[in-house]
Amino acid sequence: MNLFKIISELEKVDPEIMDRLTHRRSALTALGDLSKKMALAAAPIAIGSAFNKAMGQNTLTTVAGVLNYALLLERLEYSFYDQALKAATLTVPLTGAARTAIETIRGHELAHVTLLTSALGTAADPQPANGFNFGNAFATYANFLTFAQAFEDIGVRAYKGQAVTIKTAGNPNNVLQTALQIHSVEARHAAHIRYMRRGATAGNQTAIMPWIMNADANGAPAPVYGAGNPVATFPAESNVAQGGITNLTTALGATYDAADVSAAFDEGLDSTTVTNIAKSVVTF
Amino acid sequence: MSDSASSFPGRPLRRRSFLRVAGATVASSALLLAGCNDDDDVTPVTTSNTLVLTANTVGLLNYLYLLEQLQAAFFQKVVDAFPDDFTADDRAAFTDLRDHEVIHRETLKYTLDTNAYDVNLGTNALAFKFDSFNLSSRSGAYAAARTLKDLSVAAYNGISRMLLTDAAERVTFQAHLKLLVKMASVESRHAAFVREQLQSNSFAAPDVVDTNGLDGAKTPAEVAPLIAAYLPITLNVAALPFI
Incomplete structure (x- = not known):
């Protein structure tokens, strides 16, 4: 991967990119670190993150805004698991208990979509017209689980990042509690996906725990x-x-230990950063 | 992951607390439960052997503090004497779980400072009772962990709504909410893990996640009787501000 070529290409689209990168060196370091750990296909995520350093923030202020944001993420997750379960490349490795687990998770994501759509009523945003394209996410079982971990962990961060917004938007406590009950289920999913990655089919990645130690991305x-x-x-x-x-x-x-302290607390993330990360890896 | 099996000492009592202990009749069970301090928000407890939580954020945080003490004590007990059939992975996981709960407990204790109900008595002053569990076998230890974890998840999910946003609490509720939800999802991760060890694909089974895809949520009034068997005192949560 030629990092400078990517930056150069970005400059053609956005001449101000280097100004937006709050810290050129750290951005390049992040990209370099990323190249060692992940597939080339996911590189746009790193670039999205670099933008976020300058542009990301929590921009949602209303309950409907937060719920539509949640709805988009749930639709993305549902589509992700639905496509995975139908992917020919995963027919062989995604079997037995693993397939059952993914079916369970897909069912929860669909339930969340239904619940949020119902709660929003006429305020619900329409589905993305062309659905979600996850690129090469389903190429291998290991790659699928890596993407799944990313989506679940960022889903937890996304809900957490909106808790204060909901609580302060007229203090609708029923909405807050429901959002946190979804947040809790996403965390169960995240833990289980991470646990599945320890299995033999996923490559015996036994360094991965159900909780997040430091900022370890595990690929x-x-x-x-x-x-x-x-x-x-x-x-x-x-x-x-x-x-x-x-x-x-x-x-x-x-x-x-810093690993234990960091694992004992999950962190929230602002809506702009979450959305940009999603958009940089998923086309919708 | 730490592979240390050593127990964590609690935060040393601060000087002010120490002086209060020195000058008080610590042996009194009423004082043990009073959580009395110089904060006007806190109503001293008068009933012997009963912990009465106060009708404010301090009461709510003490409730969570008690839940984290309970869990930390539980995992410490298992770590102190692992079941014979625990694998290396089981030991590593329970050590992690112990560490996370101790860190939660100590963070809440620090946050409460002199408002902690047991400020005069140091860490784990209450001797929690786990004799209803079979902790000598792997399945028994995980079953107990599952019970406590699912309860903890529901308790966290049920409490964020109760943080008051009125004038008296306005400065602090955002910080407290952020802190609680950061710990809440870790409890959910724990729950999913321990459940899975007992039964394949039970990480988010219908007994904990309903048909709307929602995890459980319990009020303190619903949680209190479910933890009563583990407490050496009576927990009175009637005053907590349910909203």
Whole structure:
């Protein structure tokens, strides 16, 4: 992958890209790091993240806005699992308990779509006209699970990032609780997908735990675990500062591993960063 | 992942707390449960052997603190004496779970500061009771973990709505909400994992996720009787501001 060629191509489309990259060196470092870990096909995610450093933020202020955002993500996830279950490339590896698990998850995503559509009523956004194109996500079983981990973990971050917005948008507590009950199910999915990646069919990746240690992407796109905007509100998953405490590894009267501290807390992400990451890997 | 099996000590009592302990009759069970301090928001408890949570955010956070103490104590107990049929993976996972719960507990304790109900008594002053569980076998340990984890998930899902946004709490509710939801999804990850160890594809089975694709949510009033068997005291959550 020629990083500079990609930047150059971007400059043709967006002459101000280098100005938007708040920190050229860090952006290139992120791209370089990414190239070692992930398939070339997912490279646009890194670029999306670079944009977000300058442009990302939580832009939703109404309950309907948040719910339509959630609806888009749920539609994306449902389509992802539906396509996976129908993909010829996955017929052989995605069998038995693994297929049942994915069917269960697809069922939940569809239930979420139905629930959100119903709650929004006439305010519901239409489906993307051309559906969702996931590129080479279904090429192999391992690749499918890597994408699934990314979608589930970022789904958890997306809902979490809207909790305060919902609570402050006239304090509709029923909406907040429902959103958190979905958020909780997405976290169950994320944990299970991560667990499935430990299996033999997925390559015995036993370093992967159901929880997120540091900002380890485990081969998924690194920006899924990175910081949003503003960083202080939406830090990376490696964050060890919580509840106004600067560093939990040392502040609690004992020393804790950063991996354990970061795993004990999941982080939220702003809607612009989430959407840009999604758009950079999925065409819709 | 830490592979250390050592127990984590709690945060040392601060000087002010220590002085209060030194000058108080710690042996009194009423004081044990009082959570008394210099915050006007907190109503001292008068009933012996009962922990009465107060009608504000301090009450809510103490409720979560108690749940995290309970879970930390549980996983510590298993880690202290792993079942014979625990695999290396089981040990590593339970050590992680113990670590996460201890970190949750200590974070809430730090957040509550002198408002923690047990501020005068150090970490895990309550001796939780797990004798209703069979912790000598792998299946028993995971079954117990499943019970506690599903309960914890539902408790977290049921409490965020209760954070008050009125004038008195306006400054802090956003910070508290953010903190709670960050821990909540980790509880869900734990629950999915421990369930799966007992039964394939039970990570989000219909007994915990309903037909709308929603996880459970329980109010403190619903949770209190379900944890009563593990507590050496009576938990009174009637005053918590359910909204």
